[in-house]
Amino acid sequence: MRNLIKNSLLFLLLPILAIGQVKTVSSQNGKLVLNFYVDQGIPSYSVEYNKNVLVEKSPLGLITNHGDFSKGMTFSTAKENTIDEKYELERIKVSSVHYQAKEIILTLSNEKKQNIDFIFRVGNNDVAFKYALPQEGETACCVVEKEITGFNFSQNTTTFLTPQATPMIGWMRTKPSYEEEYNADEPIGTPSKYGEGYTFPALFHVANNGWALVSETGVNSSYCGSHLSDGTKDGVYSITFPNAQENNGNGTSQPAMSLPGETPWRTITVGDNLKPIVETTVPFDVVKPLYEPSQKYKFGRSTWSWIMWQDNSINYDDQVKYIDLAADMGYEYVLIDGLWDKQIGQDRLPALFKYAQSKGVDVFLWYNSNGASNDAPQGAKYRMNNSIARKKEMKWLKENGVKGLKVDFFGGDKQETIKLYEDILSDANEYGLMIIFHGCTLPRGWEKMYPNYVSSEAVLASENLIFTQRSNDLEAFSASLHPFIRNAVGSMEFGPVLLNKKHNRTNDGGTTRVTGDVFQLATAVLYQSSVQMFAIAPNNLTDVPSFAIDFMKKVPTTWDETRYIDGYPGKYCILARRHNDKWYVVGINATKETLKVKVKLPMFADKEITYYSDEKGNKPEMKKLKINKNGETSLTIQTNGGVILTN
Known part of the structure; x- marks a missing residue:
């Protein structure tokens, strides 16, 4: 610096x-x-x-x-x-x-x-x-x-x-x-x-x-x-x-x-x-790093069973399925979520870690931060709120090659709670562990202050798409707000890209997605977090268009540049992000009418690009599109639909 x-x-x-x-x-x-x-x-x-x-x-x-x-x-x-x-x-x-x-x-x-x-x-x-x-x-x-x-x-x-x-x-x-x-x-x-x-x-x-x-x-x-x-x-x-x-x-x-x-x-x-x-x-x-990283941390993509398969999936065999999914997608990580302490058992976890590592996949592991602050029952508990237990646990995690933790259920902004966030982060750095917070406060400059900090939820995130139909009905509205508000000031661990039409294990029940497939793909870019816990499921390898899976295999999670293109919070958003020399322009529409908008995209001037769109009825399509030498083009985005342009 x-x-x-x-x-x-x-x-x-x-x-x-x-x-x-x-x-x-x-x-x-x-x-x-x-x-x-x-x-x-x-x-x-x-x-x-x-x-x-x-x-x-x-x-x-x-x-x-x-x-x-x-x-x-x-x-x-x-x-x-x-x-x-x-x-x-x-x-x-x-x-x-x-x-x-x-x-x-x-x-x-x-x-x-x-x-x-x-x-x-x-x-x-x-x-x-x-x-x-x-x-x-x-x-x-x-x-x-x-x-x-x-x-x-x-x-x-x-x-x-x-x-x-x-x-x-x-x-x-x-x-x-x-x-x-x-x-x-x-x-x-x-x-x-x-x-x-x-x-x-x-x-x-x-x-x-x-x-x-x-x-x-x-x-x-x-x-x-x-x-x-x-x-x-x-x-x-x-x-x-x-x-x-x-x-x-x-x-x-x-x-x-x-x-x-x-x-x-x-x-x-x-x-x-x-x-x-x-x-x-x-x-x-305006902030400074508070300590040096103990190692170079690697960011990337992750699968997680809990978002679509819920609590019962936190068992050994289902975690193998999601490790295999991560390997098939070329993803860096799998998240093993809450209840692993009882439904898998700590004694069996090393074998699961080794299996993941044999497939080229590293592990994030979920913990409950709660001590005496709330009643959240999920385990593993009482291992992150106490410095002695925390260091013992982190030593074991490092010995077993775990790369990161997702720590949940904080519920407050008092100084002693902020200290708990900081203690978890600083201890984790000593053991080479990245940290994602869930059920938590807004990050406030933490990406720069804490080198092993990754992201925070601090938003009505994808789990609510599983829980309530209202969240699905409002999904486009909420998505069109986040780049202007929540995600404008810090990384947002949303858990995006739900490609199931129905939000349950067998894609035939539960709440119903009202947004298009390309809308969902667009959120992989629209939402910024250097580690993304994507909500795709094993069945998506065969029940969505192959170009959707190919897109999800290649989409990055770190960005060299971000540009606002057009939008209005609560109505629509079009933005561009660049990773190395590859640009992604994404747009989503939360209005009740088909959106037609002219945009200038100088990064694509006089180039042929790949264009993904939700067409009428939010049917996903992919085609090639030539952008004129001035970089100008017109976009048509369906209600609850999305578009993606990439070189």
Whole structure:
């Protein structure tokens, strides 16, 4: 990694800045403007883009048991830097990033002469900010009682949000687990479903002016995960700490900080269209790796029996069938899911591991993270929540050649739960294990912070297509949201590509898929995760078109480039991803009408490409298509259907 911080300048601000003066920072291209204010001792900020206000004057500050940094504030000093960094990161939407931003560190003092730094990074489409508290005198720690930070949007704004769940509700009291439905284009200030506010990320459409995606990043064991409050009638959404009842009431909801200490980054990505939202890398730009990888980790594709064959399939013979399926597909992994401790037995697992390895397939193994936080019964339990048991288990896993774990059932954002995520990750790295989280919180820059972190669910994922017909009926709607919201800020372990028409073992019962085959293939590209647990089943080798299986044998899971092409969240999405020199352009349609749209695809200009489409009745077809020399073409996407173009 190269990190150049240039043009550092330290200067004293004029005394008049303490009386309602604005400090302005403009992006490198001049389109994004951050305004920082102190009015009558109260700090705030606003964000403009292309001379339009997207985030109106919004509150800033912290209240701690050490001091109040939200009022009675005066300027002390400011320091400006230019940030210029390059980094490589295989596990996100692009493999190589050049991050450039202007940084300003504003030091303010409260009435007790205690200092706080307001740190802002301003890029061409992103604002990131955090607070830093120094150690002053003998005080070496504090509790953050409240964060005043808010995001204020005008009354002509609509929202694309998913609610934070009430703690200890849902199946076996496992919520919140970031598995709620989204509402699209709701009026600003609409009350949340549970009265608990909204989870990150949060998308706002400021009519006629542009878009803003709000989230947070850099959350580790030194803080809690946060979410947004319900919006006020004036359109202000504030940072809110976890509900005290999360994790069965265990742990504090207010984060404790050692001093000097910093909060996580709050991020706002803005644009006059959706391209910056889909393509942003700000969750990773502003964070640093927390440790070195113990080895080079290998990413790729996986099969898993549980998604279609469910609990009863976690037996030795059925796992052999899915290992064979992975080998037939040329996949790198198989996931052996929950209940293996009783239905296979730990003594038999080494033989199963060896069989997989003999077929060129490595293993991910499922664990229940739960200790005393919820009632989720599946085993293996009590091996990830305790450091002694965890290290013993991971040593055994390494000795048997297991490559990764899928750890489930967390249900909370308290600081002690974030610490559990971090402890699992850091211990796993010592044993050469990759980690996927399920039933969990949103990842917040973790791909860069933790080198063995792979992905998180944190979405209403493919298992719900098995559980309810409603999820199937809403599948296209949900899919058209994720690239703009959930998957825009972090890897999403959805478990896509369900090629069975009926969601059961024998493809003749259960819930019914309403989307087309090509729609399903498209989600392999639409959803980004460097390890994909694909939901194909052994019967799909013979009961779907051979070109579908050939596509699934070749589709990659890591990307060098991602480009937004067209779309609107909740209606349709067309995007492009590149792996080496091969491009995949995918589109899906959630509207009730056939979608006809003209697109520019310069990567295919004057080339013959392979074109997959769901035709009328969502009948899958594949053909060759010549793109004109200008890279322009027209796409027709059926309702609940998809298209794929690839070179």
